[in-house]
Amino acid sequence: MAIANPLNESSLAFPILECIHFVGIACGAGATALVSFRLLGVGLAERSAAELWSGTLPWTLGGLTAAIFSGLLISQNAVPLLTGMKTAPDAD
Numbered sequence: 574m575a576i577a578n579p580l581n582e583s584s585l586a587f588p589i590l591e592c593i594h595f596v597g598i599a600c601g602a603g604a605t606a607l608v609s610f611r612l613l614g615v616g617l618a619e620r621s622a623a624e625l626w627s628g629t630l631p632w633t634l635g636g637l638t639a640a641i642f643s644g645l646l647i648s649q650n651a652v653p654l655l656t657g658m659k660t661a662p663d664a665d
Contacts (some may be wrong), residue, residue: 580649587647594643600636604629 580586611617611625620628 580646590643590646594640594647597636597639597641597643600632601634601640602636604632604636 580590607617607629608622608626611620611622617625
C-alpha cells in the first residue's frame with residue numbers, strides 16, 4: 574500500500590521546511606542565550622533580567638514551536654526508510 578508524502582510533491586518543500594526548522598532553532602537558542610548572558614553579567618546591563626526575559630519570551634516560544642512542528646514534519650519523511658513502506662512517487 575503506497576502512502577502519499579506531501580514532502581515529495583514539490584522539490585522545494587523539504588528545503589523550505591528545513592530552513593524553517595533551522596530558523597526556529599536559532600530564534601529559540603538565541604533568545605535564551607541573550608537572557609543567559611545577561612544573568613552572567615555579559616552585555617545588556619541596562620535592562621534587568623526580568624525585562625529581558627519578558628521581551629525574549631515570544632521569540633523563544635515561537636522559535637521552539639516552529640522547530641518542533643517543522644521537525645515533526647521532517648521526520649515524517651524518514652518513516653518509509655525506517656518501516657520499509659513505499660511512498661507514492663517511488664511505488665512500483
